[in-house]
Amino acid sequence: MDQHAHQTTASTLYPPCDPFDQRMVEVGDGHTLYVEQCGRPDGLPVVVLHGGPGGGCSPMMRRFFDPAIWRVILFDQRGCGRSRPHAAVTHNTTWHLVEDIERLREMFGIERWAAFGGSWGATLALIYAITHPDRLAHLFLRGVFLMEERELDWFYGGGVGAFWPKQWARFAEAIPEAERDDLIGAYNRRLFDRPPHEQVRFARAWAAWExxxxxxxxxxxxxxxxxxxxxAFARLENHYFTHRGFLDHDGWIRANQHRMAHLPGDIVQGRYDMICPPASAYALAANWPDVRLDIAPFAGHALSEPGIAERLVAATRRVGEVHSREMRF
Incomplete structure (x- = not known):
């Protein structure tokens, strides 16, 4: 990001804040999650779901919420960030993550909370909402990814490569030509069937492309x-994409979104998002009565894009003000 963009984003967000609670939470199957809470201990609860899979949460994610209103709960999903074991994919599926979210909600004694997530975080928020619609009060989504074959084909099958041919060539040429018809599969063999030092070389190529x-x-x-x-990022992302998000069939989210259609939501989408193009956000919003779709006209995919950050902060401020008198949903 250029310096002007960084300064604009920083001025949009709430001031940096430190967690009032940090802990490691055992969730079974040999996994331990890093979890933190920020903001107001008795405030409106919101769970922040990071992207990737495998991206981990960051201090900047705390700053999208007014700390005088919101109780912000962040955690590193299985296998990434400060969670352990690092880069592990055993007992690491979408449904394990949904169970982890529910475990945290129950552990903190929260009846209903909001969910905030972008990219894969939006995917996970939607799957959690479909599975536990009675436990959610609002969804804040950014850069919608529906875990559909057409989206994977766009990003790993050469679609977006037509716009960025030099970067696409660097990503694809790491793989022998005979295997380039399935780059997700080809990278999978190198991220899992090679010694760790070789995995890192291919992991860097995978992460650099995104x-x-x-x-x-x-x-x-x-x-x-x-x-x-x-x-960790490449292994987890590839693991989830190889298994198509561990969903029963292609288009699972849209086929089941009626279960959460009564929930209110905000979608913030970059017009020039090359990773998760706006088509998915429009498709989701078309069958969601109580949603606001806000297109940032000159923004891409990243959470830190100035147009994205401004709109997300405006959404959390609006929802926070509505519910701030009683401090509950």
Whole structure:
């Protein structure tokens, strides 16, 4: 992100805040999650679901909520961030994550809460809403990803590569030509069937391809993702995409969204989102009566895009003000 964009985003968000609670929570199957709480201990509860899968939460994610109103709960999903074991995919599926969210809700004694998530975080929020609609009060979604075959084909089958041919060539040419008809499968064999030091090389290529397209201001530059971060990010993302999100069939979210259609929601979508194009946000909103779809006209995919950040903060402020008198949903 360029310096102007960084300053604009920083001025949009609430001031940095430290957690009032940090803990490691055992969730079974050998997994322990990093969990933190920020803001007002008796405030409106919201769970923040990071992207990836495998991205982990960051301090910036705390700053989309007024700390005088919201009780913000963040956690690193299985296998990534500060959760352990690192980069592990055993007992790590969408349905394990849904169970983890419910475990945290019950542990904190919360009856209903809001969910805030972008990209894969939006996917997980939608699946949780379909599975537990009575436990949600509002959804804040960004960069909608519906875990559908057409979306994977767009990003890993060459569709978006037509816009970024140099970056696509770098991503694809890491794989022998004979295997390029299925890059998710080809990378899977290298992220899981090779020694860790070789996994890191392919993990960096996987992460760099996504990072290069995250922001309109990046202009295809990806930087150099750290080895351990990239390994967890790439292994988890590839694991989930190989198994198509562990959903029963393609189009599962849209086929089941009627179960959560009564819930209110906000969708913030970048017009030039190359990773999760606006078509998915429009398709979701078309059958969701109580949703606001807000298109940021000159934004891409990243949470830190100025147009994205401004609209998300406005949404959490509006919903917070409505419910702030009673401090409950």
């Amino acid at each position: 990072n290069a397209l995250a922001s309109v201001s990046s202009q295809g530059r990806s930087g150099e993702p750290g080895g351990e971060y990239a390994r």
